[in-house]
Amino acid sequence: MKHGKTVMICGYCAFLLASFLLGFEPGVKIGRNFISFSIAMIEVLPCAFVLIGLFEVWVKKETVEKHLGTESGLRGYLWSVLLAGTTVGGLYVAFPVAYSLHRKGARLSVIFSYIAASAICRVPMTIFEASFLGVKFTVIRLVVSLPLVFVSSMLLGSFLEKKRYHLTEGK
Amino acid sequence: MYYIYIATGAALLLSFVVSREKTFQALRIAYRRLAKILPAFLVMLVLVSIVLFLVPESLISTYLGGNNRYVGVLIGAVLGSVVLMPGFIAYPLCGILLQKGVAYMVLSAFSTTLMMVGVLTYPVEKAYLGTKVTVIRNLISFAIALLVALATGLFFGEVF
Known part of the structure; x- marks a missing residue:
């Protein structure tokens, strides 16, 4: 399972990279989606986990x-x-x-x-x-x-x- | 959105003033927990990016705007379950659809499943709840969303 995930993510990255290089429109769009959702996560997750950490100790x-x-x-x-x-x-x-x-x-x-x-x-x-x-x-x-x-x-x-x-x- | 940074900063500062040691311990816990679940989040992001490409907003508008509102409720519920969208995109979209004449009950089915049912959050949910309970929780949420849509239809006089 762990191995399968790694393969899947590597394949995905390779696909995105190739799409950006070759200008393959669907791949570029998927890449943009990935980036914008990643940013949304990065905005929220660290704060959420810091608060979880504080909750755990206090x-x-x-x-x-x-x-x-x-x-x-x-x-x-x-x-x-x-x-x-x-x-x-x-x-x-x-x-x-x-x-x-x-x-x-x-x-x-x-x-x-x-x-x-x-x-x-x-x-x-x-x-x-x-x-x-x-x-x-x-x-x-x-x-x-x-x-x-x-x-x-x-x-x-x-x-x-x-x-x-x-x-x-x-x- | 920014209040979470202020709240977190204030909490950290307060914690640091009271006990440095406990604050570092909290940060270690935060880091460990986040690192552990990050692979699941990565898989979720990959799925989200692909599904959002396959089901863009324009497609959602087309499907929800169909003539039959009962079919619309079902389509809305399925789309809402499969898609993942932040509220600041989803509700303006619903607002536009409402002005186009889409029934309240259809928008209710879509927005409620969007928030409660998470096919794409499955990798993250499974890590915490396990496969079986994840499936049960999502099925219950789907049923609740349908009931909410029905009630919305009744109150807005759309059912009969």
Whole structure:
């Protein structure tokens, strides 16, 4: 698998290089896409991981367990939404954060609700959406999706809790 | 966008003032974690760059602007799942489509799956959640997006 990835990425780079040299239009476009998305990632990822690092060293396990763990009840979901609202970037930032929360003792259902909420209710994105599609559109989306997110996260969380499931880091 | 730099800078500074040692420890953790997941991000970027070439914005506009809005919802949901686009591109696009007369429920299906379902983020998601849970989470999210689209259609009087 590891080997396959390396081959694929080398092939991709060779294809881009050849495209740029020969002026092969699709290859040049793909290269531009790659660069612009890489920049978007580079803008967000280092900050996100530094904050994750600070979270790991400063926030006590007991604190996370108390507010997001098995004893937290509904408050855990409230926290998950507040935390998601301030998440920057999108799903790809939410996963490493979720992993950190998991290590600190947050329960699975809260983690899944955090992941979903960070997709649908990040504050800057929501404001942006409302300005283009109208407040009514955004309110309907939030009011309908959030309860569904909570219910599905509870079900998925308790199902996986029984299976002794754990988040991993890179494979 | 810039508030994340300010927030990170302030947090780092505060941490450094309180404990130098812990701050360096935090930076080491940050570096280790980032280095570990970077290959998955690289694969994701390769996929994104290719899919975005195959499915450009103009194609999305054409497909979402079809006559049948039920078919539009399904196409929107599939496109939203497969494509990865930052909000600052996606919502203006939705705004334009809305003015062209595309139904709210179609835009809802597209934008909600765009945010919740990640076919292209699969390499990164799989690394943290594992293959099985990644698939389950995406299927659940897809279903939620369809329900949201349906509700949007009902509230905007587009369903019947």
